[in-house]
Amino acid sequence: MLFPPDVWEIIWLSLKVTTTAIAIGMLIGIPFGAFLGLYSFPGKRLIVVLVYTCMGLPPVLVGVIVYLLLSRYGPLGSLSLLFTPQAMVIAQVALVTPILAGLTMSAVQEKERAYRETAKSLGASPIQLIATIVREARTGIWSGAAAAYGRAISEVGAVMLVGGNIEHHTRVMTTAIILETRMGNFPAALQLGLVLLAVSFLFNSFLMVGALNQWKAKRR
Template sequence: MSDDANAFQTALALILGADPDLFGVVALSLRVSLSAVLIAALIALPLGAALALWRFPGRGVVIVILNALMGLPPVVAGLTVYLLLSRAGPLGEFGLLFTPGAMVIAQVILVLPIIAALTRQQIEELHGEYHEQLRSLGLSKPRMIPTLLWDSRFGLMTVILAGFGRASAEVGAVMIVGGNIEGVTRVMTSAIVLETSKGNLPLALGLGIVLLGLVALVNAGAHLMGESARRRLG
């Protein structure tokens, strides 16, 4: 049997045996990514909805910038957070660098533009469809926001899942601001890079399988949410 086959079998054994090192890394990864997505969603959903409803000078520029930030390179986000949180940075006094908190901040910066930009698109389309009905009910724009967000909840869940997929698969930013410290800031993506470089293929493969499974679940969830939304609208 080849070394690759042996490594794959060992990786499966680590997963099925609930290896504490492997699942400790997985647990931290989920905690960081879910926290980042929750914070980003709380900010981005109302921000995207407000941008969809209000017209103001420079709105087009704001939309272009927001769309551009959807493709923000993770290493740039990581470097920005590093400079902010380093000892010489404006937020250095809080001592967040090389902690899970710094990793959450970096992932929020990556995820927030995605959720905000896609939310704006969905709310703008929905508002155009129901504009007359909402006006006839005498709803002001601030009161329209929760109504429109709730009505597009299935589509927005897909948006949030897309944000989670981005956060959980990201490696550059978390390595810069987290430092890949064992038991403290080592998440799945950074651990895969490290263990592969060390030649520890079973653990790297095990983490890769779990990460692939999470990505598959996220995509399946997004697909089901999209189908539910289409059936509801149809």
């Protein structure tokens, strides 16, 4: 055992929360981004600017908003989701969806010209059209997903606020680092920081190389 079980638990929760958030974010962000990249409609520019703005949303701000929504005295208080891993997922979804949508949009716009006419002339429905172009733009989308993953797993402001850093329940790597620092355990904080880096490295290498190769193989 490299670490005490507590540390494994913290790492596992970090991965679980962020992976869930990215999965949900992809389900919302990719179709939305593709739609924005392919179709024009009145008010599109405003929406694009909003998406770009939200790509840089400060995590603490997202945290405060989700906190207020989920608070016992807030509009969704009856769900009692505050200080649960689910609340952390919600906050991270809010953080990563704009990134996924924005990067999907630019990736799709690059491929749009080449594929749109072909797909249309072959009689593709709008959904098939989106699916085709998204498949062609996957490299850009995938790097967007990896960037979003890095942002979500290393983020601390929102998960601290809505998760509460509760031991064995909502404590993740970043909040554990803050706690160790506050307690004066700088070596432990550094160690956790290195674990965070290592996890990011492993996960991103796996994500990028593995998935790209698989997709490439499929296409040939």
